[in-house]
Amino acid sequence: MIRIRLILLFIINVLPIISVASDNLNSxxxxxxxxxxxxxxxxxxxQKMYGDAKIEDMGDAATSRSSICYAFTQNNIDQIVIFSSNNELAGKPNYVVTQIEIQIKSNPTKNLKCNAKVKNNRIPPSLIGKSKSEFSxxxxFNLKDVTNNFNYSFCNKVSMKKDEPTYSYWxxxxxxxxxxTTPYYDICTNxxxxxxxxxxxxxxxxxSESVC
Structure with missing residues (x-):
């Protein structure tokens, strides 16, 4: 049995899980x-979208990931965005993006240089600096019970296509x-x-993406 496990690369203190019907989520x-x-x-x-930035390898074994980081300013707020490829889930040589992190620049992620500027500042509006109600x-759905931290996961089943190389195997x-039953992937987002x-x-x- 093959299973690809979701690796949470960034943990924000102790995050309460908000139990909400996924039907309400704008997935x-x-x-x-x-x-x-x-x-x-x-x-x-x-890199083609936002300009040259060095791909840096971080972590060991199951936590290994490749990341690139850009700095930009929106609404007078200095921010960074980190695009990462989990090397267990995707990784080299394709570097499929499995995580995106945006945060204020005053609290950068350790051990990752973030000196590259977004090319021509062409970046869609981020939600950093927005109110909780705007994020909601x-x-x-309503986040009235959320104080400082929010953590939520949802999954969808996606059927395999018959012309996919893995279809006949599963x-x-x-x-x-x-x-x-048509074989399917469990696609989960946190x-x-x-x-x-x-x-x-x-x-x-x-x-994350898993089968079986």
């Missing part, structure tokens, strides 16, 4: 951030699927947010 919004779609585009695509509107594997005085200071999106 389309949280599959793509700052013009980059998790699980679809890679770090090379990001984008998220799709089709009919009764230990994973019913005999008449959202982490940090607020201070009801203002968003940090936002992290993670994506």
């Amino acid at each position: 389309d919004y949280f599959s793509k951030l700052l013009g980059v779609e998790l699980g679809k585009q890679n770090l090379n695509d990001v 509107d984008k998220l799709g 089709k009919g594997r009764t230990e994973c699927f019913n005999s008449e 959202i982490q947010a940090k607020f201070e005085n009801s203002i968003l200071l940090k936002l992290v999106l993670n994506r």
Whole structure:
């Protein structure tokens, strides 16, 4: 049995899980951030969009990841955005983006240089500096019970296409699927947010994909 586990690369203190019906979540919004779609585009695509930046390798073994970082300013707020490829889930040589993190620049991630400026400052509006209510509107449900930290995960089943190389391998594997069930991927997204005085200071999106 093959299983790819979600690795949370950035942990924000102790984060309460908010139990909310996923039907209310604007999941389309949280599959793509700052013009980059998790699980679809890679770090090379990001470089073409936002300019040259060094891809840096960080972590060991299961926590190993490749990341690039850019600095930019929006609404008079200095920010950084880190695009990462988890080397267990995707990694070299394709560098598929599995995580996006945005935060105020005054609290950068350790051990990662972030001197590259976004090319021509061409970057879509981020949510950093927005109020909790504005973030709530984008998220799709009420965050009135959230104080400083928010952590939420949701998953979707995506059927494999018959022309995919892995389809024939998984089709009919009764230990994973019913005999008449089309094989599928479990695509999971984790959202982490940090607020201070009801203002968003940090936002992290993670994506994982597993089978069986």
